[in-house]
Amino acid sequence: MSPDVIVVGAGPAGATAARTLALGGARVWLLDRHEFPRNKPCGGAISARALTRFPYLEGQLHRIAVHPVTKLHLESPGGCRSTPQSEDRAVLMIRRLDFDHLLVELARQAGAELMAGVEIAQAAMDEGGVSLTSRDGRRFRAPLAIAADGVNSVVARRLGLNPGWPRSSVALDMMEETPIETLKCAEPDALWVSYGHGGSAGYAYIFPKARHVNVGIGYVLSHFREQVDESPYELQRRFVDSLARRGLLHGVSSxxxxxxxxxxIGGPLPKTAHERVLLAGDAGGFVNGFTAEGIYYAMVTGELAARAALGSARSPEPVATRYVRSWKREIGAELRDSVLLQRYVLGEARRVDLAVKGAERHPRLARAVVQYASGRRSYWSARRRVLLRAPGLVPTLVAQGLTGHR
Ligand SMILES: Cc1cc2nc3c(=O)[nH]c(=O)nc-3n(C[C@H](O)[C@H](O)[C@H](O)COP(=O)(O)OP(=O)(O)OC[C@H]3O[C@@H](n4cnc5c(N)ncnc54)[C@H](O)[C@@H]3O)c2cc1C
Structure with a gap:
């Protein structure tokens, strides 16, 4: 029997959408080009607020290795440092190999049908539905599709929703996830993040996990293409060596x-839904432009897209309109602010210094941000606290259009 909805891509966005649809009584096919478990290049840091937003996760995470972290070491190009800490777990470190498989299993248990090894190559839409064709010629059709096929979304491209990311709107994140037998973090209970690494447009990080360490450097793609001469791996090897010399890591790069x-990292696409297709997760550009956090937003948009689809029978309003309104209401402001902050703070090394110095001088400000990450404070409350504690920021933010209220 043909499905009510086809979800393309079984990452956090697609698996969450499929689970929500199946629990809501829809017939759903979840297509992915890979067999599961499969890996996805990712730091694997999930802010603990995901547990508040998706309460069913808490009772399931014991099935995989999760490494909770409470401390963050921040560094700036001018050598400023700050170490905000939370009383409670602020970030959960997972491996995508395990986490994504868990989410797919939850979707299957809810009743979604997983079709693995299906790589979609063509997509077309007409008045009656969406037709998808796989690379090996199989055809799939449903009245509605959720495209959760990641940053290089074929569905978004084929249906004209994404003509291609401008180089200033994507970061090239060069990262290794290496077992601790080869590379070990000196402080396994803390994340280390350096903003403005190798020029203001870059960042670097060390993320400890239960049995692995993730180490990486990211650059806005335009900066990498224009300013960096080294190959990605040469850059990485030299970076890991420098961290080992500083005593932050023990071992060698792999x-x-x-x-x-x-x-x-440029914020959601101008069009994240069109008639019978809804884009979720990276496919729609749902990533925090300042922290590059995407797992949480992928799950949120996957769930909202599914809820919009489930509400279609009851509402005269088009599903695309309802979906766009719902994500704008829940995460629109924080995603917009994150891109403005990225462009402002990371626009000059001096501003990165000031931001890290600010976090050190105003511990209550840093605490508010950590509480937001851990789910104990809303985005709006954290934002208000930051603006109150750092009044010097206000004139700048006004100029940037960042102080608007809901
Ligand atoms: C190096 C790196 C580090 C990162 N670190 C973090 C971090 O620490 N924390 C965080 O929150 N975010 C991080 N992110 C971002 C995060 O990985 C993404 O935002 C997140 O994976 C988006 O989830 P998604 O479900 O939208 O897409 P994906 O996770 O990319 O899943 C897409 C799925 O679609 C499938 N697919 C793709 N094309 C097709 C096709 N044509 N046909 C069928 N199936 C297809 C893929 O196989 C995949 O399973 C990082 C990203 C990178 C690159």
């Missing part, structure tokens, strides 16, 4: 575990 990959 090329085998190195996987450079793109992240959309």
């Amino acid at each position: 090329r085998r575990h190195f996987t450079p990959f793109l992240i959309p």
